[in-house]
Amino acid sequence: MNSIDVQAVEHIALGAALLGTGGGGDPHIGKLMALQAIKEYGPVSLIDPEEVPDDAVVVPTAMMGAPTVILEKIPSGEEIFRAFENLKSYLGKEIFATVPIEAGGVNSMIPIAVAARLGLPLVDCDGMGRAFPELQMLTFHLYGVSATPMVIADEKGNILILETINNNWTESLARSATVVMGGAVMISLYPLTGKQLKESGIKNIMSYSARIGKTIRNAWRSGEDPVKALLGVTGGIELFKGKVVDVLRRTEGGFARGDAHIEGIEDYKGETMTVKFQNENLIAMRGDRVVAMVPDLICIVNLETAIPITTEGLRYGHRVLVLGIPCDPKWRTPMGIETVGPRYFKYDFDYVPVEKLAGAGEK
Amino acid sequence: MNSIDVQAVEHIALGAALLGTGGGGDPHIGKLMALQAIKEYGPVSLIDPEEVPDDAVVVPTAMMGAPTVILEKIPSGEEIFRAFENLKSYLGKEIFATVPIEAGGVNSMIPIAVAARLGLPLVDCDGMGRAFPELQMLTFHLYGVSATPMVIADEKGNILILETINNNWTESLARSATVVMGGAVMISLYPLTGKQLKESGIKNIMSYSARIGKTIRNAWRSGEDPVKALLGVTGGIELFKGKVVDVLRRTEGGFARGDAHIEGIEDYKGETMTVKFQNENLIAMRGDRVVAMVPDLICIVNLETAIPITTEGLRYGHRVLVLGIPCDPKWRTPMGIETVGPRYFKYDFDYVPVEKLAGAGEK
Numbered sequence: 001m002n003s004i005d006v007q008a009v010e011h012i013a014l015g016a017a018l019l020g021t022g023g024g025g026d027p028h029i030g031k032l033m034a035l036q037a038i039k040e041y042g043p044v045s046l047i048d049p050e051e052v053p054d055d056a057v058v059v060p061t062a063m064m065g066a067p068t069v070i071l072e073k074i075p076s077g078e079e080i081f082r083a084f085e086n087l088k089s090y091l092g093k094e095i096f097a098t099v100p101i102e103a104g105g106v107n108s109m110i111p112i113a114v115a116a117r118l119g120l121p122l123v124d125c126d127g128m129g130r131a132f133p134e135l136q137m138l139t140f141h142l143y144g145v146s147a148t149p150m151v152i153a154d155e156k157g158n159i160l161i162l163e164t165i166n167n168n169w170t171e172s173l174a175r176s177a178t179v180v181m182g183g184a185v186m187i188s189l190y191p192l193t194g195k196q197l198k199e200s201g202i203k204n205i206m207s208y209s210a211r212i213g214k215t216i217r218n219a220w221r222s223g224e225d226p227v228k229a230l231l232g233v234t235g236g237i238e239l240f241k242g243k244v245v246d247v248l249r250r251t252e253g254g255f256a257r258g259d260a261h262i263e264g265i266e267d268y269k270g271e272t273m274t275v276k277f278q279n280e281n282l283i284a285m286r287g288d289r290v291v292a293m294v295p296d297l298i299c300i301v302n303l304e305t306a307i308p309i310t311t312e313g314l315r316y317g318h319r320v321l322v323l324g325i326p327c328d329p330k331w332r333t334p335m336g337i338e339t340v341g342p343r344y345f346k347y348d349f350d351y352v353p354v355e356k357l358a359g360a361g362e363k
Numbered sequence: 364m365n366s367i368d369v370q371a372v373e374h375i376a377l378g379a380a381l382l383g384t385g386g387g388g389d390p391h392i393g394k395l396m397a398l399q400a401i402k403e404y405g406p407v408s409l410i411d412p413e414e415v416p417d418d419a420v421v422v423p424t425a426m427m428g429a430p431t432v433i434l435e436k437i438p439s440g441e442e443i444f445r446a447f448e449n450l451k452s453y454l455g456k457e458i459f460a461t462v463p464i465e466a467g468g469v470n471s472m473i474p475i476a477v478a479a480r481l482g483l484p485l486v487d488c489d490g491m492g493r494a495f496p497e498l499q500m501l502t503f504h505l506y507g508v509s510a511t512p513m514v515i516a517d518e519k520g521n522i523l524i525l526e527t528i529n530n531n532w533t534e535s536l537a538r539s540a541t542v543v544m545g546g547a548v549m550i551s552l553y554p555l556t557g558k559q560l561k562e563s564g565i566k567n568i569m570s571y572s573a574r575i576g577k578t579i580r581n582a583w584r585s586g587e588d589p590v591k592a593l594l595g596v597t598g599g600i601e602l603f604k605g606k607v608v609d610v611l612r613r614t615e616g617g618f619a620r621g622d623a624h625i626e627g628i629e630d631y632k633g634e635t636m637t638v639k640f641q642n643e644n645l646i647a648m649r650g651d652r653v654v655a656m657v658p659d660l661i662c663i664v665n666l667e668t669a670i671p672i673t674t675e676g677l678r679y680g681h682r683v684l685v686l687g688i689p690c691d692p693k694w695r696t697p698m699g700i701e702t703v704g705p706r707y708f709k710y711d712f713d714y715v716p717v718e719k720l721a722g723a724g725e726k
Contacts, residue, residue, distance in 0.1 A: 086526075158532050161524035163449075169521050176539045 001207045004112055004122065005043040008210055009034045014307070015212030016108035018230070019205070021297045022311040023256075023280035024104010024131035025063055033077065034109040037116035044115040047097065049125045049203055052194035056096035058123060059087055059191045061114045062107045064135070064152070064174060065184030065254060080110055080186040081117065083153040087188040090149050090161055097121045099197065101138060101190065102128040103205055105310065110186070122206070127190065129202035129328040130297050133255055133279040135174060136167035137340050139330045140190050143200030150174065150189035154181040179254045202328050216306045226306035227321050236323040237358045239284055239291050240273040241266050241303060244318040249311070255279055260300070260314050262322065273322060275300065277311045282345050284322055292324035293347070295331035295340045296354040299323050324354035364570045367475055367485065368406040371573055372397045377670070378575030379471035381593070382568070384660045385674040386619075386643035387467010387494035388426055396440065397472040400479035407475055408484040410460065412566055415557035419459035421486060422450055422554045424477045425470045427498070427515070427537060428547030428617060443473055443549040444480065446516040450551040453512050453524055460484045462560065464501060464553065465491040466568055468673065473549070485569065490553065492565035492691040493660050496618055496642040498537060499530035500703050502693045503553050506563035513537065513552035517544040542617045565691050579669045589669035590684050599686040600721045602647055602654050603636040604629050604666060607681040612674070618642055623663070623677050625685065636685060638663065640674045645708050647685055655687035656710070658694035658703045659717040662686050687717035 001008065009031060017027040038044065052058060061084055088095050097120050100111045108126075115122040127138030135147050147170040152160040160177050164170045170189070178185050192200070212233055219229035231238060242262035249258030257278050264271035268286075276283040281298035284291050292298045300309045303319040330336055332353070338344065341351040364371065372394060380390040401407065415421060424447055451458050460483050463474045471489075478485040490501035498510055510533040515523040523540050527533045533552070541548050555563070575596055582592035594601060605625035612621030620641050627634035631649075639646040644661035647654050655661045663672045666682040693699055695716070701707065704714040 156532070157528040158536065159526040160536065161526075163522040163524075165520040169519070172543050173521065173523065173540055176543045177536055180535050180539045 001210060002046055003043045004038070004046050004206070006035060006038055009038060009109070009112065011210040011213030011217065012108055012206055013105065013213065014216055015209035016103045017105040017308040017310070018212055018234070018299050018301065019129070019209060019297065020102075020104030020131040020308070020310065021280045021299055022277050022309070023133065024102055024108070025106020026310065026312070027105030027308075030106035030109030034112040034116070037113035041116040041119070044112055045121040046124050046206055047121045049123055049194070049198045049201055052096060052123060052197060054193060054195040056194045057091065057093050057191055058097050058099050058194065058197050059084060059095045059188055060099050060101045060127065061111050061186070061188050062101045063110060063184060064187045065178045079153040079155050080114060082159065083151045083186045083188040084114055084118070086153065086159055086161065087149060087151040087191065090151065091191060095120065096194070097123050099123040099201070100126045100205070102126055102131040103209055104131040107131065108206065108209060123197065124206045125197060125201035125203050126205040127201060129205055130295075131280050132340055135171040135189065138190065139202055139328070140192060140196070140200045141167050142330060142333070142335050142339065143196065145190055145192050145196050145200055147189050149191065150187060152177055152181070152185050152187050154185050175254045183251070183254065202330065219306070227301065227303060230301065230306045231323065234323070234325050236299070236325040237354055238321065239298070239324050239358070240264065240286060240322040241268050242273060242320060244314055244316055244320060246316065247314045256312060258311065260311070262320060265319070275322065278345065279311065281311065283342065283347060284324065290349065291357050292354040293342045293351060294345060295327040295336065297325040297327060299325065324358065326353060326355055364573055365409055366406045367401070367409050367569070369398060369401055372401060372472070372475065374573040374576030374580065375471055375475075375569060376468065376576065377579055378572035379466045380468040380671040380673070381575055381597070381662050381664065382492070382572060382660065383465070383467030383494040383671070383673065384643045384662055385640050385672070386496065387465060387471070388469025389673060389675070390468030390671075393469035393472030397475040397479070400476035404479040404482070407478040409487050409569055410484045412486055412488045412557070412561045412564055415459060415486060415560060417556060417558040419557045420454065420456050420554055421460045421462050421557065421560050422447060422458045422551055423462050423464045423490065424474050424549070424551050425464045426473060426547060427550045428541045442516040442518050443477055445522065446514045446549045446551040447477055447481070449516065449522055449524065450512060450514040450554065453514065454554060458483065459557070460486050462486040462564070463489045463568070465489055465494040466572055467494040470494065471569065471572060486560065487569045488560060488564035488566050489568040490564060492568055494643050495703055498534040498552070501553065502565055502691070503555060503559070503563045504530050505693060505696070505698050505702065506559065508553055508555050508559050508563055510552050512554065513550060515540055515544070515548050515550050517548050538617045546614070546617065565693065582669070590664065590666060593664065593669045594686065597686070597688050599662070599688040600717060601684065602661070602687050602721070603627065603649060603685040604631050605636060605683060607677055607679055607683060609679065610677045619675060621674065623674070625683060628682070638685065641708065642674065644674065646705065646710060647687065653712065654720050655717040656705045656714060657708060658690040658699065660688040660690060662688065687721065689716060689718055
């Protein structure tokens with residue numbers, strides 16, 4: 001895949017929503033933004049990280065905030081360009097390309113819209129290989145890339161430029177600004193060189209998202225079981241099947257936090273699963289036993305269609321499959337686990353890979 | 364007065380603390396910063412606003428935050444220069460001079476330190492003629508000057524640059540950043556031209572502060588009553604004499620808020636006064652009757668020495684004089700009253716000038 005057209009946007013939107021693990025923004029709004037830009041400006045050139053010169057500058061673009069909010073506060077469409085252009089002029093450098101920071105319904109789509117409108121290539125790479133709730137939770141961070149200079153733009157026209165001493169300060173300051181600015185803002189951050197991107201990025205994330213989306217859609221058309229096709233293309237592990245019986249959620253400190261309770265069906269009858277989330281799904285518990293945890297991916301999809309369900313889309317009565325997908329090896333390093341492992345999110349246990357936990361179960 | 368030496372700093376610190384109306388920062392720390400800079404770099408040239416060319420750029424420098432915090436979190440001394448230099452390079456212009464935004468123990472002193480170290484003149488002018496708690500509460504604001512671009516610097520090395528759509532957004536965003544950064548930060552904001560400064564500033568504030576301080580000090584030396592001398596030089600109105608019996612305070616949303624209760628002595632025996640503050644003294648009530656209110660100045664001084672007492676310095680047992688001083692006429696316009704009148708601070712009554720309220724009393 002070397003360009004992104006309308007068809008590819010449909011595939012990527014579907015696949016990235018899965019990798020968003022419940023977060024990464026509402027897929028419908030994200031898709032609209034990307035589709036509109038491609039219809040107006042034409043397809044986007046998707047390049048491999050190896051095609052970026054070592055000394056060229058790449059600038060990621062994204063949304064920040066509680067995904068719950070963006071549903072009520074649709075971006076004007078201009079603020080992401082203001083964020084990008086302000087960072088460009090602050091850096092005083094030519095920007096070679098844009099790139100997503102994470103995979104998700106909105107954050108895989110925004111860089112497509114930016115690339116289309118500005119005529120820039122999009123790099124097939126991101127900084128998470130999934131979605132995470134905080135700004136220091138990027139593989140770029142693990143390799144010492146600074147999140148700043150960073151620009152925040154809201155839909156009213158306010159601009160903030162941050163230059164911080166470390167990426168945890170970036171997260172704290174940007175998070176509180178996001179709350180003051182209404183809960184959802186557009187950001188441009190982690191400017192990096194081609195060399196840094198090749199070293200610290202997670203490669204092929206857009207083409208992987210497209211492959212997942214295409215596989216699900218092909219299954220719909222061919223009559224194959226979409227969930228079986230999904231497990232095949234991702235190498236994901238089936239964790240649970242059930243019916244959503246309760247979702248407790250609160251918007252807190254700029255995040256959508258909560259628990260989803262699922263009652264087992266089929267092989268899981270009589271059992272329950274709890275999925276704990278902070279924008280993204282963090283922990284899956286089958287009864288009292290943790291069966292998957294960050295940084296591994298915990299995805300909830302519709303049991304019939306395999307369509308991913310975001311944490312804010314979860315409703316009573318949904319029949320779902322919960323699957324676990326091993327995260328990128330970059331996250332399984334000591335610094336990766338320290339940055340996004342269960343203890344960072346205040347859970348009192350060590351990280352155990354999902355494939356090991358799945359093997360330990362009785363099923 | 365055309366230069367500020369060590370002696371002048373002593374006078375200004377004392378007089379500005381009075382005009383700080385309880386806020387504006389701790390006079391001791393502010394004075395130390397200015398004295399150290401003058402000892403190291405020599406006296407500061409104090410110029411009249413008329414000496415600033417119309418198209419020259421003047422950049423105010425100040426501290427922002429709850430004065431209570433700065434007592435525990437002494438500035439490293441570097442952050443104010445980082446704020447100033449960052450704004451200068453962001454503007455990409457030569458800066459002709461610095462200027463205070465308000466009169467107060469810290470905020471009259473910081474621009475002296477900046478001017479000394481950078482070899483810049485200081486303009487004898489400010490944007491309040493007193494102290495106020497919020498960033499849009501400047502006469503610069505009344506004349507349409509934007510508070511941004513604004514730079515915030517903390518002692519750790521973090522920098523924020525704000526470009527907002529209006530000065531109320533500047534206040535909201537800067538206030539929440541100040542809280543995240545620990546409660547007290549250094550700022551550089553409201554860059555203005557000489558023309559704007561002449562039109563919107565409150566003139567002679569440094570020399571007025573110096574005159575107040577000098578008058579009090581002369582009274583100490585000559586054995587004259589310092590409080591009588593103070594009332595003379597300021598044209599202030601005696602509102603109450605008494606003993607502080609209770610101070611309720613809380614640090615809330617980045618502000619030091621509270622009430623001081625004073626029990627009358629001498630002519631006021633049997634009566635009580637309540638002074639309500641938000642960093643600065645806002646409202647003075649004698650019994651149930653409001654006798655002074657923002658934007659007029661409500662100052663509390665030691666009854667024997669006439670030394671001003673800040674809201675965070677108020678303690679049980681202090682014997683004090685409360686005086687009211689009419690504010691600058693720029694504040695008595697409809698927009699002035701809307702910006703800093705009692706209703707802005709959620710008091711349900713209209714502004715009445717202190718000299719009128721004093722005349723209405725039975726005394």
